[in-house]
Structures are given as C-alpha cells and as structure tokens.
Amino acid sequence: xxxxxxIRTPGTLESALLTxxxxxxxLLIPYITAGLDDEWLLVLExxxxxxxxxxEVGVPFSDPMIDGxxxxxxxxxxxxxxxxxxxxxxxxxxxxxxxxLVVMTYYNLIYRAGHARIAGAMHQSGVRGAIIPDLPLEEVxxxxxVADLEDVATVLLVAPSTPDERIGAICERSRGFVYAVGRMxxxxxxxxLADSAREVAGRIQAHTDxxxxxxxxxxxxxxxxxxxxxxxGVVVGSALVRRLLEGRGPDGAAEFVGSLRxxxxxx
Amino acid sequence: MAPPPGRxxxxxxxxxxxxxxxxxxxxxxxxxxxxxxxxTPAAIMGDPGPTGRFGEFGGRYVxxxxxxxxxxxxxxxxxxxxxxxxxxxLDSILRxxxxxxxxxxxxxxxxxxxxxxxxxxxEDLTHTGSHKLNNVIGQGLLARRMGKRKLIAETGAGQxxxxxxxxAALFGMECIVYMGEVxxxxxxxxxxxxxxxxxxxVPVTSGSRTLKDAVxxxxxxxxxxxxxxxxxxxxxxxxxxxxxxxxxxxxVIGDEAREQTRALLGTDPDVVVACAGGGSNAAGIxxxxxxxxxxxxVAVEASGGAAVTTGIPGVLHGMRSALIQDEAGQILExxxxxxxxxxxxxxxxxxxxxxxxxARYESAGDEAVLEAFQLLARTEGILPALESAHAxxxxxxxxxxxxxxxxxxxxxxxxxxxxxxxxxxxxxxRGRA
Ligand SMILES: Cc1ncc(COP(=O)(O)O)c(C=O)c1O
Numbered sequence: 001x002x003x004x005x006x007i008r009t010p011g012t013l014e015s016a017l018l019t020x021x022x023x024x025x026x027l028l029i030p031y032i033t034a035g036l037d038d039e040w041l042l043v044l045e046x047x048x049x050x051x052x053x054x055x056e057v058g059v060p061f062s063d064p065m066i067d068g069x070x071x072x073x074x075x076x077x078x079x080x081x082x083x084x085x086x087x088x089x090x091x092x093x094x095x096x097x098x099x100x101l102v103v104m105t106y107y108n109l110i111y112r113a114g115h116a117r118i119a120g121a122m123h124q125s126g127v128r129g130a131i132i133p134d135l136p137l138e139e140v141x142x143x144x145x146v147a148d149l150e151d152v153a154t155v156l157l158v159a160p161s162t163p164d165e166r167i168g169a170i171c172e173r174s175r176g177f178v179y180a181v182g183r184m185x186x187x188x189x190x191x192x193l194a195d196s197a198r199e200v201a202g203r204i205q206a207h208t209d210x211x212x213x214x215x216x217x218x219x220x221x222x223x224x225x226x227x228x229x230x231x232x233g234v235v236v237g238s239a240l241v242r243r244l245l246e247g248r249g250p251d252g253a254a255e256f257v258g259s260l261r262x263x264x265x266x267x
Numbered sequence: 268m269a270p271p272p273g274r275x276x277x278x279x280x281x282x283x284x285x286x287x288x289x290x291x292x293x294x295x296x297x298x299x300x301x302x303x304x305x306x307t308p309a310a311i312m313g314d315p316g317p318t319g320r321f322g323e324f325g326g327r328y329v330x331x332x333x334x335x336x337x338x339x340x341x342x343x344x345x346x347x348x349x350x351x352x353x354x355x356x357l358d359s360i361l362r363x364x365x366x367x368x369x370x371x372x373x374x375x376x377x378x379x380x381x382x383x384x385x386x387x388x389x390e391d392l393t394h395t396g397s398h399k400l401n402n403v404i405g406q407g408l409l410a411r412r413m414g415k416r417k418l419i420a421e422t423g424a425g426q427x428x429x430x431x432x433x434x435a436a437l438f439g440m441e442c443i444v445y446m447g448e449v450x451x452x453x454x455x456x457x458x459x460x461x462x463x464x465x466x467x468x469v470p471v472t473s474g475s476r477t478l479k480d481a482v483x484x485x486x487x488x489x490x491x492x493x494x495x496x497x498x499x500x501x502x503x504x505x506x507x508x509x510x511x512x513x514x515x516x517x518x519v520i521g522d523e524a525r526e527q528t529r530a531l532l533g534t535d536p537d538v539v540v541a542c543a544g545g546g547s548n549a550a551g552i553x554x555x556x557x558x559x560x561x562x563x564x565v566a567v568e569a570s571g572g573a574a575v576t577t578g579i580p581g582v583l584h585g586m587r588s589a590l591i592q593d594e595a596g597q598i599l600e601x602x603x604x605x606x607x608x609x610x611x612x613x614x615x616x617x618x619x620x621x622x623x624x625x626a627r628y629e630s631a632g633d634e635a636v637l638e639a640f641q642l643l644a645r646t647e648g649i650l651p652a653l654e655s656a657h658a659x660x661x662x663x664x665x666x667x668x669x670x671x672x673x674x675x676x677x678x679x680x681x682x683x684x685x686x687x688x689x690x691x692x693x694x695x696x697r698g699r700a
Contacts, residue, residue: 062597063474063583065483066330066490072473084595107328108582112596134328134582138318159332161493170331184332185491 013054013100013128013153013176017211017233020053026264027177027213027233028224030240030257031056031104033074034091035083039249041095046250048097051261055097056131056235059085059105066133068188070238074245085109085118093125102129102155102176107143110135115146123150129176131155137170144173155179158204160196171208178210180231183217189238193223201231221263228264236260311625312514312550312557312616317341319507322622324615327506329585333486336493337585341508343413348515353408360404361519364437365394367401369520371527371678376646381666382673386536387649387681388524388552397652397683398520398548399430403499405516407434410497417441417496421485423450423478423544424607424654425457426683427501432466434499442466445484447477450606457687475600477609478544482584502545503614506585510614514550520680521555528678535560538671541680542567542657543628544607546614548682557625562678564626566617567661569608569636572601575621575628578612588615604633604695605653605688631660639663640685640692652683653692 010018017027030047034040034057047055060075060083067075085105092101103122110118110132122130130152135143137156144154153176158167161184171178182197183190197214204212214227215235224234236257243252319325319341327337347353361367369392374385390398403420410418418435420442422428428444435442444461448470451458458468474480482505489498503510503517528536539556541549543566556562568574574589581590583598591599591611601611620626631639636653639660644650651659658679665671685692 062599063479063483065486065584066332068487079597086595106582108590108592108598109596111580111582111587112592112594133330134585136327136329136331136334138334139326139328157331159330159335161332161335163335166335181330181332184493186487 011128011151011153011175013102014210016100017053017177021211021232025053026228026267027053027211028257028261028264029054029056029102029213029233029235031058031235031237032244033058033060033071033078033241034088035060035078035081036074036244041091042250043244043253044095044097046254047257048099050254050257052099052257053233054100054102054129056102056104056237057088057092059088059103059109061106061109064106066186068186068238070189070242070245071187074241085113086121089121089125089127092127096126100128101126102131103127104131107132107135110143115143119147119150119152122152127152129153129155131157131179133157137166137173140173148175157181158200160184160200164203167204168207171204171210174210177232178204178208178212179235180204180212180214181216182214182227185217187216187238189219189242190217193218193226197227198230201227221259224260225263225267228267234264310558311623312554315507315511319511321510321616321619324587324618325507325510326587327585328582328587329506330490332490333493333506337506337508339413343409344508344512347409347412353412357405357408361401365400365404366392367519368523369393371524371531373531374647377643380646381663383662383666383671384674384676385662386528386531386676386678388520388678390520390548390680390682391649391651391655391684395426395430395433396686397426397430398517398551399427399501400433401519401551402501402513402516402547403427403430403434406497406499407438407440410440410499411438413497415495415497417443417492418499419443419445419485419488419492419496420499420501421478421481422446422501423481423609424605424652425450425454425461425687426607426652428466428468429457429460429464431499431501432461432464435466436464443488444468445471445481445488447471447475447481449476450478450481453606453691454687456690477601477606479598479601479611486584502547503550503616504545504584504586504588504612510586510616513547514554514616517547517551518554520548520551521553523555524552524678525555525559532676535562536676536678538563538565538675538677540565540567540658540662540677542608542654542682543613543617544572544610544654546617548680550614550616552680553620553626557620564620565661566626566628567657568613568628568630569601569603569605569657570630570632571603572608572610573628573630574611574613575617576630580618583612586615588612589618589621604636605657607652607654608657629661631657631664635660635664637692637695649681650685650689651681652685653688655680655682
C-alpha cells in the first residue's frame with residue numbers, strides 16, 4: 001500500500017512536527033518517566049529549553065514488557081513514589097513547556113481508565129499524542145477512534161520485523177509521526193547503532209509523508225546524527241533516563257539533550 | 268448443567284474453522300471489531316478465528332516487533348494441525364516417549380473417606396511428571412517444522428521449564444528458561460533438572476520475581492531473538508495463537524478422559540475439576556467435556572491468585588483476560604504456596620467460559636492445599652503436585668459442605684506429581700512441629 005493522500009486535518013502534534021521538519025529541522029523527542037523524582041516537571045522544562053521538539057512522557061506500568069533494565073528501574077521508582085496515571089495528567093496540566101507532550105504507556109492503564117475518560121483527561125492536561133506499544137494495528141481501532149476526537153495522536157510503531165505489506169496499513173492509521181523501532185530488542189542503551197535503524201526508517205518513508213522518528217537503541221549524539229541521515233528524527237529514552245537515575249537532574253538532562261540537538265543540527 | 272441450546276457437535280481435532288474470511292490487517296475492518304458472539308455460534312472451546320477472540324477476551328496485544336512472529340506461528344499451527352502426518356508424529360511421541368494414554372484411577376479409599384466418588388486423571392504419570400509435556404512436544408515439533416533452532420520458555424514451578432528442556436534435548440535444540448528468582452529458590456531441584464537436560468536457567472529479578480515476571484522476561488528475550496527462536500509458552504495464555512494452540516495440545520487429556528470415564532462409569536462424570544494457574548491443564552481436560560457432555564466444569568485457582576473470582580478484565584502478556592490489578596490498572600502480585608499457580612491472570616478462554624457460565628471458578632487456600640496434599644498421599648499412595656492439590660482441596664471442601672452430594676462422581680485432573688514439592692512441604696511441616 002503506498003501513501004494514499006487521506007483527506008484529514010493533521011492534529012496538533014502532527015502539525016507541530018511537520019512545521020519543524022519542513023523548515024529543515026531534525027526532530028528530537030526525549031523520553032522521561034513521569035514521577036521518577038520530585039524534579040521531573042523541572043526536567044520537562046529543561047528538555048524543552050535544550051531543544052526538544054516534543055517530549056515523550058512515560059506513565060509507569062507494573063509490567064513494562066518492551067522496556068529494558070533502565071526504564072524498568074525508573075518505572076519501579078516512580079511507582080514506589082505512588083505515581084498514578086491520573087496524578088501524572090494532573091501534574092502535566094499545571095505546566096506548559098511549550099512543546100507537544102506525548103504519553104507513552106501500556107494498554108492496561110488506558111483500558112482500565114476507559115478510553116473516553118482518559119483520552120479526555122489527556123487532552124485537558126495538554127497531551128497531544130500517545131504511544132501504546134502493546135496495542136498493535138489489529139487492536140488499536142477502538143482506542144484510536146476515541147483519541148482522534150480528543151486531538152490525541154495515536155503514534156504507531158513499525159519494527160524491523162514488520163513486512164512491507166503491513167507498513168502501509170500502519171502508516172495509514174498512525175497519527176503525529178511514525179515510530180520506527182530501531183532494533184529488534186527492548187529499550188536500552190547500545191554502544192553501536194544497529195544497521196536496522198536506518199534500514200527500517202527508509203522502508204517506512206517509502207510509505208508515508210508523516211515524520212518518521214527512530215527510537216529504541218539510539219543512545220548518543222553520534223548515533224542520533226547518523227540515524228537522521230535517513231530519518232526525520234529520533235526518540236532517546238534510556239540514555240537520558242540513566243542520567244536521571246544517576247541523579248544528574250534537570251541540568252544534566254539539558255546538557256545531554258543539548259548535545260543531541262547540536263549533533264543533529266550539525267549533521 | 269444442561270448444554271445451552273444450539274451447542275454444536277464436539278469439535279475434536281476438526282479442520283480449523285474460520286469465523287469469517289481473513290480480512291486485510293487494518294483495524295477498521297468491520298468484521299474485525301465483531302467478536303465471536305456476533306458471528307455464527309462457534310462450538311464451545313472451538314477455533315477462536317483469526318483474531319483469537321474468546322468472546323471479548325483474548326486477542327494479540329504485543330509490540331509490533333512480535334506481531335509478524337505471532338501471525339507466522341498461527342499460520343504454521345493451522346497448517347500443522349490440519350496435517351495428518353504432524354498429528355501422527357505427535358501422537359506417536361506422546362505414546363512411545365511420553366507414556367500416553369495416562370490412566371484414570373478410581374480412588375477407593377479416598378471415595379470412602381469423602382463420600383463422593385473420586386476419579387483421577389493421572390497426568391502425574393507422564394514423562395517429566397506433569398501435563399506440561401503434552402504442550403511442549405507439540406510446540407517442539409512445530410518449532411522444528413518452522414525451522415527454529417532454539418526454544419525459550421518461562422516457568423513457575425519449573426515443570427514447564429523441565430518439560431521444555433526435555434523437548435529441546437529430544438529435538439536437539441538449544442533451550443533457555445526464564446524463572447523468577449523466588450521460584451528458583453522454591454524449586455531448586457527443578458533448576459538443576461533443567462541444567463542436567465542441557466538448558467540454561469536465567470533467574471529473573473524484576474518485579475515480584477515469580478511467574479509473571481518470568482513471562483515478561485521471556486517476551487523481552489523473544490523480541491531480540493525471534494528470527495531463530497520459538498517462544499514455547501507454557502499455558503493457555505499470551506497472545507493469539509497461544510491460548511488456542513496450547514489448549515489444542517492439551518485437549519488430549521480431556522479426549523482420553525472422556526472415553527475412559529465412559530468406559531468406567533457407563534456415563535460422564537458429574538463434575539470435572541482441575542487447578543488453574545494459566546489454565547492449561549484445566550483447558551485441556553475441559554476441552555474433552557465442554558461441548559460433548561453436560562458435566563459440570565470447575566477450575567480451582569489459588570486464593571492468592573484467583574483471577575476470575577477476584578480479578579477484573581484487563582490486558583497483560585498479550586491477552587485480554589481477567590487480571591488481579593489495582594484501581595489504576597497496575598498488576599498486583601499473586602501469592603500462593605505453589606509456584607505454578609502464582610500468577611495474577613488466567614488464560615482468556617477461562618474468562619470467557621466463566622462469563623458463559625459453562626465453567627465455574629473456585630479457589631483454595633494454602634492450608635487446605637497442604638491438607639489435601641497429605642490426604643492423597645495417605646489414602647491413595649499418590650503425592651500430588653501442590654498445584655493439583657488445589658483441585659483436590661476444593662473437592663474435599665465441597666464434599667464436606669454438601670455442595671457435592673454423596674455419590675457424586677468427580678473427575679479430578681491430577682496435573683502433576685508432587686516430588687518437586689517434597690522439600691518445600693517438609694520445610695513447612697517441620698517448621699510447625
Ligand atoms: C503440575 C502443575 N499443575 C498445574 C500447573 C499450572 O498451570 P496450568 O494452569 O497452565 O495447568 C503447573 C504449572 O507449573 C504445574 O506444574
């Protein structure tokens with residue numbers, strides 16, 4: 001299936017990212033786990049200040065099956081501090097960091113809250129996108145239809161294992177951007193960028209005009225720049241969250257994200 | 268219990284039935300959003316169709332990276348299950364290597380004591396000591412047919428891990444077993460058994476360090492190795508096609524038992540009882556009776572992990588089913604004396620059977636289970652697995668309360684033998700002396 005020009009109005013997230021991309025910028029989307037510590041909202045502001053184009057906010061789940069050790073640890077810490085989906089959204093509604101926020105979480109939290117209720121709450125708190133990695137194309141319909149009505153873009157993922165026949169259908173249903181899974185594995189820092197990262201981004205781009213951002217296994221400024229030779233942007237999670245777990249705080253986060261930004265802009 | 272009207276003929280090993288023709292994989296397909304309830308009524312415990320739905324339960328909630336593997340597995344299973352050569356080879360291995368058919372034992376002394384007639388389906392007598400072998404031989408053969416050279420598995424009590432390690436040895440495959448750290452301690456001997464069989468056991472230290480976390484870790488490992496590796500899931504849970512496929516591999520228990528009890532009793536047992544963790548031994552024995560008989564079906568969960576009676580619908584490990592969870596949807600930790608039932612969920616078909624009212628879901632606590640464990644040892648000379656002792660514990664309680672009337676015939680699936688539990692039970696009982 002090639003990119004058939006669907007007549008639909010792009011949502012807030014999509015418009016923001018398209019505007020940036022079409023102006024020649026690469027898209028930088030850092031990830032943090034909500035509720036990790038007392039400073040997490042300050043970290044959000046620091047990330048925006050350091051050049052993030054959108055921010056992925058992880059709502060911690062007890063069984064993060066696509067996450068590796070670092071994000072498992074951050075999820076556990078956040079849960080031990082009493083972090084709940086409702087609390088996270090309430091916190092987010094009190095800040096305005098100036099870039100779109102995208103929630104990343106697992107489907108049970110969405111299902112438990114109820115699609116309409118949580119989509120509405122997301123909208124109210126300024127969230128404009130949602131990444132739900134255990135809700136693949138065949139299962140996403142019910143949620144995505146409700147999220148569309150609330151201007152919450154349901155970002156779908158394409159993996160290196162996804163055959164070309166599926167990519168078109170996934171891109172068609174994806175909103176905001178298409179999340180290219182950079183390697184076959186769980187989230188976690190990698191010393192070497194997998195070949196699959198650029199390869200999958202290229203395959204997706206043949207099917208869509210949506211921005212294509214690569215996440216999972218993009219850990220360093222160099223890797224971000226390399227991926228962006230093909231992709232429109234990157235999502236960087238574990239490398240940032242590890243720094244937060246080490247206590248480097250908003251300043252450390254800003255410094256790291258600034259270095260990603262610089263490498264992507266130079267590339 | 269009378270069979271509901273319109274129940275169709277027993278679906279024993281029939282060719283796979285499609286609920287509706289395959290539709291292109293996109294979520295807006297109208298047929299997709301329909302559940303089995305809105306299409307032609309399927310046989311109870313029949314083919315859940317391409318979407319893997321049992322009523323509203325089941326499905327395939329996995330990361331995109333695993334979707335193609337699940338689709339490939341489903342196609343391979345449909346193909347193999349319809350292939351007489353595959354069925355013959357499976358049957359032959361289960362007979363000549365696994366020790367099938369397992370007998371049904373009429374328990375004279377226990378019957379005298381309880382006042383209800385107890386029959387045991389002796390899965391404890393299969394090679395490796397539990398029903399888990401039925402499933403792993405099936406999946407091992409399928410994995411070989413698919414050209415995979417490595418098996419990974421999760422395990423709780425270690426029985427599924429031992430069975431998988433056994434199948435891997437038999438088929439000359441590599442094997443890695445993920446096991447919660449708590450369970451590696453509770454079931455130390457099984458860890459060593461797996462190692463003797465050539466498997467690598469990886470202790471899982473995340474979360475509650477039990478079965479739930481072992482499943483998470485096995486899924487994580489599968490994402491990274493899906494090209495050459497088959498995930499040999501141990502129960503009727505997980506993403507489609509596992510709940511259906513594992514039930515089909517286990518239905519040999521029920522098909523045998525139905526014929527055996529008919530020969531023995533001249534009729535069907537009044538009640539069929541099995542313990543349920545993920546629910547595979549229960550699904551296997553129920554599959555022989557759900558459609559073909561009007562026997563009451565009872566599944567017994569651990570009271571600290573009673574997903575059907577204390578859980579609510581949710582999504583975990585690739586399936587929509589009944590789960591023990593908090594207000595927000597965080598999964599809670601199950602707690603049971605038996606590692607094999609220490610799981611906060613249950614297979615989706617059980618959630619559906621409960622909703623239909625075709626099976627009943629009960630629970631048994633640790634204390635009653637220890638009693639039942641010892642009772643069977645003393646009255647019949649059989650040490651049951653602690654898991655299986657849950658089914659017995661319910662029978663004991665129901666016979667005492669009069670819920671099971673005197674003279675009722677009760678078929679209990681004795682899913683495994685208790686050798687693995689002897690050290691644990693010794694420590695508990697000695698600790699009290
Ligand atoms: C002997 C025995 N019975 C039952 C179970 C529970 O599994 P299931 O509910 O899938 O039969 C186990 C699991 O380890 C087991 O070892």
